[in-house]
Amino acid sequence: MLAEIDVAIIGAGVIGLATAREIAQEKKEVFVFEKNRTFGLETSSRNSEVIHAGIYYPEDSLKAKLCVEGKSLLYKLCDKHNIAYKMSGxxxxxxxxxxxxxxxxxxxxxxxxxxxxxxxxxxxxxxxxxxxxxxxxxxxxxSSGILDSHTLLKFLYSQAREKEAEFVFGTEVIGIERAGAKYKVQIKDRDGISAFVAHVVVNCAGLNSDRIAQLAGIDIAKAGYKLHYCKGEYFSLDSKYRNLVSRLIYPTPEQVGHGIHWRQALDGRVLLGPNAHYVEAIDYAVDEMHKQAFYNSAKRFLPFVELEDLAPESAGIRPKLQGPGEAFRDFVIVHEEKAGFPGLINLIGIESPGLTASLAIAQYVGRIMP
Ligand SMILES: Cc1cc2nc3c(=O)[nH]c(=O)nc-3n(C[C@H](O)[C@H](O)[C@H](O)COP(=O)(O)OP(=O)(O)OC[C@H]3O[C@@H](n4cnc5c(N)ncnc54)[C@H](O)[C@@H]3O)c2cc1C
Structure with missing residues (x-):
């Protein structure tokens, strides 16, 4: 007999953590499976840490609604629990x-x-x-601002654990098979392959979330769930640029991103980024050849910036449903009951403003849980 649990959450990024914290509140037996050695090592720690206001997205989209809701939930949470942020504007x-x-x-x-x-x-x-x-x-x-996202991740993790969510790190979900009204979930860890049964599976697997949906039996081409990776790199600016600008400065948005912006992080570092280009594979190296383009972009609004003061910093990869040249795509947050998969909840394409919206996304998942 395989062990049975109520809810299996796949992925311990900000979305999996916030969801575990939300669902565990309802006293369900929640397990979070994460392939990395700990939480938050992928997109959730490779972003701009900006609390977005909710300006860019079409009205009635989940991105707009959950961003506006999430922003206010996030500011309240940060105030209540001493998580550092700055409503810089x-x-x-x-x-x-x-x-x-x-x-x-x-x-x-x-x-x-x-x-x-x-x-x-x-x-x-x-x-x-x-x-x-x-x-x-x-x-x-x-009302836009910046946040200490690492402290937020740590806080969500510890609250989820306090509510008795169990975290299983170093464990990759490699198979999901419908078994009546439940799911047989296959996992791989350093001891080998094993399986258990879950009543509900919540797919918060970020860059892998399309593949997880496919593993469960969803035709992702037909459903429009195929993800496109879109890389965003950052360059840092010399410390002499600190405190020259007090707000976040963004250009008008591009087709696939919010544009290369100026940000002074909470620790004082001044950063430019992210750019946006589609890539085939996950690789977080920053291409020095992009320095000139960053400089040209920044120079338009920040005339004091000099080329030699830029240095490659870091990169993240957006899990985008919108392919090159395609129109806006919203977050997918769906209980797949109608597709014939009751108990399977997919979260796919959770790109920006996913960090801002994380608490609102978790509440939304709580509402659609069977
Ligand atoms: C360049 C960039 C800038 C951004 N800037 C902002 C911003 O300023 N403000 C904002 O609101 N949002 C921003 N975002 C978006 C935000 O970072 C994401 O929406 C958010 O981090 C998504 O979190 P997640 O938990 O879905 O994904 P992730 O953090 O990627 O977590 C998914 C987890 O699932 C795990 N996983 C995957 N497959 C499996 C498996 N088979 N088994 C077990 N575990 C698995 C992964 O290891 C990973 O830990 C930005 C994103 C990028 C790329």
Whole structure:
């Protein structure tokens, strides 16, 4: 007889951790399986740590709703539990007439999404706020900020454990087979291969989440679940640039990313990034050849930046449902009952603003749990 558990969560990134904390509250027996030696070693620790306001996404999308909801949940959680953050505010800047029109559209979009504190800035107003920035106009988002994401991950992990969620590290899920109303889950660890039975399986496997859905028997091509990897690199700037700009500075958004932005992390480091290019394989090396493009992009708004002050820093990979040249895709967060898989919950394409939305995503999963 195989051991039986209530809920198996696959993946201990911010989404798996927040979900474990949420579901374990309901006194279910929750196990989290993570292939790495500990939690949060993939996309959840390779991002900009920005608390997004919820401006960019179409209204009624999960990205818009869960970002707006998640932002406020996150600020409350950070306040209550002393997790470091800074509501620094953010300015999206425009260099041309076209980009200024884009700012106006973003302002409208943000308001439709419930972001009601946005302010359009003239060049003079922008200069008053950020004298070192060069731009024609700006869109100020006062409620955007940055967060100590590592402390958030540690906090979610310890709260989930307090609520008796069990974490099984160094254990990869390699098979999921429907067994009546339950699932037989096969795992591989350093002792070999074994299996157990779960009533509910929650797929929070990040860059692997399409493959996990496929393992369970979903036709991912038909369902539109195939992920495309989109790499984002960061370059750091010399410490002499600290405190020259006090807010996050973003260009107008690109088709696949929010654009290379300026950020001063909570520890004072000044970073530029991320860029966005589709890749075939997971590789976190930063290509030095991209330095010039980073410099050109930054120089448009930050005229004081010098090429020799940029150094390669880190990279992350976005699990995107949107392929090259394709239109916007929303998060997939679905109980696959209609597809014939009751008890299987898939979370696929949880790219930005996944960190911001994490607590709201976890609540959403709690609501669709069978
Ligand atoms: C460059 C970049 C910048 C970003 N900036 C921001 C930002 O500023 N603000 C924001 O809100 N969001 C941002 N994001 C998005 C955010 O980082 C992600 O949405 C979030 O981290 C996703 O978390 P996750 O738990 O789904 O994925 P992950 O952190 O990748 O976790 C998935 C886990 O599943 C595990 N796993 C996979 N397969 C298996 C298996 N078979 N068995 C067991 N375990 C498995 C993995 O090892 C991994 O630990 C950014 C993303 C990128 C790439």
């Amino acid at each position: 953010k300015i999206i800047v425009a260099a041309s007439k076209n980009e200024t029109t884009q700012l106006e559209k973003l302002y409208e979009q943000g308001r439709k999404n419930g972001v009601d504190d946005l302010v359009l800035l003239s060049r003079t107003e922008l200069k008053k706020l950020e004298p070192n920035i060069e731009a024609r106009a700006g869109l100020l988002s006062p």
